[in-house]
Amino acid sequence: MKQLEGFGKFLESLRGKMSLREAANKSGLSHAYIRDLELERNRSTNEKINPSPVTLKKLSDAYNIPYTDLMEKAGYLENESEQVGSSKAALQEPVSMNDTLFIEVSSKEMIYHTRFERISQAVTSLLDFSVFMDKLEEMGFKKMDTDLFVNMNHVQKYNEREGKLYFDALGISKFVVIAAIRQKKYHDLILRSVARNTGVGLEFHYERPSAADSLLSSVRRPI
Template sequence: MMKQFEGFGKFLESLRGKMSLREAASKSGLSHAYIRDLELERNRSTNEKIKPSPVTLKKLSDAYKFSYTDLMEKAGYLEKETVTESNTPLTLPMEDILFIEISSTELTYHTRLGNRKLPMQSLLDFSHFLDQLEVHGFKKMDADLFVNLSHVQKYNASEGKLYFDPLGVSVSVTIAAFRQKKYHDLLLKTVARHTGNDLEFHFDRSRVNDSLLAPIKGHV
């Protein structure tokens, strides 16, 4: 593990800025005393040197709206790497990707022209990568599945499946039940927009479900 950035506690204090310790505690879920200990880099009760865990850094990242990756680097958990365009996932045309499957060792990009597997370069690359998915319209639909909603054209709610063509004959993905519940309305709106049924959705949701199935019945 790398050495923690010198002055890391002061850096955390600068991130907090004018925010009070109690406000920071409320936003992060950490105690205000512990946050102050981290800023001083020692436990004031025992005078022992302390270092925040990755979980603690994630809470501070969210509370201070600061990059989790950068905090991990400065805390010594990640080694900053020079990432070239030849090996970073972020250089791929994200708008062409239908969905992404993630394993512990690689990323699999699924496009209309085929699949492409890339090795997981590092935790740093992966952290940057996850930060960008939401920006590009991806939603997490299972533990290891991220779907580009801009390509979804059919939603089979009874089977929990998403298709990337209006007839439901292309490749499909199955989404987790709790994700389906969370994104049900969003998926209906997405498909309605992609199939030209926006207005129908707003006036009568039940008609949207029927209208999404009607073209399929007509082509069988």
């Protein structure tokens, strides 16, 4: 399947009355890049550009249009019926999602990070990739950067100043650095997740007590 003729105009029609800056805030893409996609060329080099599957996922979320529809119109899904036949096998994750701390995603591979392993899985079907992306939200994952999805059920410490999420209460093991725009968007969710996962009251995180107060609070917390 070839890309829809006038695909850039189609993207512009999806944006509608939404300003470029509003579309940028919703998608995490720059407003200049969104405009380049609508014009189908890089205005700095005048070279033709095509959005990647990851970019299309961001736009589908921002414009509230099914991801597979965008993938088809962009020419990535050449024969959906053939790809559907292989979906069941391709959607088998190489590791339990409950044990996965975070996932790095690209159009070519997905890298699963657990407490003890780092497992890579190639993306063999773009249709499966789109289905998988839709499933992540249902499994408790949130998009915290361009290609980073974090399992909020495992976050136990939040360093707001550095934008770091840790998967242990002491902050000495694995961590991820999240994008500033996502940090602002999910600030309250992060605090609630940490409180839930550690058993420490939400007010404890909002007050940001001193180290001594933290120790005292831990001692007083009922077992």
